[in-house]
Amino acid sequence: MTVHSDQGIQYQTKTWRQTLKKYHIFQSVSRRATCLDNAPMESFFHTMKAELYYGYHYQTKQELIKAMKGWIEYYNQDRIKHILKDKAPIEYRNLALEKVA
Numbered sequence: 001m002t003v004h005s006d007q008g009i010q011y012q013t014k015t016w017r018q019t020l021k022k023y024h025i026f027q028s029v030s031r032r033a034t035c036l037d038n039a040p041m042e043s044f045f046h047t048m049k050a051e052l053y054y055g056y057h058y059q060t061k062q063e064l065i066k067a068m069k070g071w072i073e074y075y076n077q078d079r080i081k082h083i084l085k086d087k088a089p090i091e092y093r094n095l096a097l098e099k100v101a
Helices: 014-022 039-053 061-077 089-100
Strands: 002-005 026-029
Touching: 014 026, 039 061, 061 089
Parallel strands: 002 026
Antiparallel strands: none
């Protein structure tokens, strides 16, 4: 698993790094002064928050995890994106792979 963050002081503490190491989580950080490194993931999480969470309270962690997994599957397999020529990400990737093969 990977966690991506900016270089904020809270992500540089010894406690934070030790916790990640304990759970075998790789830390990925943006390069200094390059906020665009993080932009694609911030956009993704903003979209997920807007479409999945806004105004809804999940009763349990398991309910939240199930909803997130379902939304990610929908996002990758069914949700069309104009920037991907009105295709879902999986369709667009498969078209690109066909051209390479």
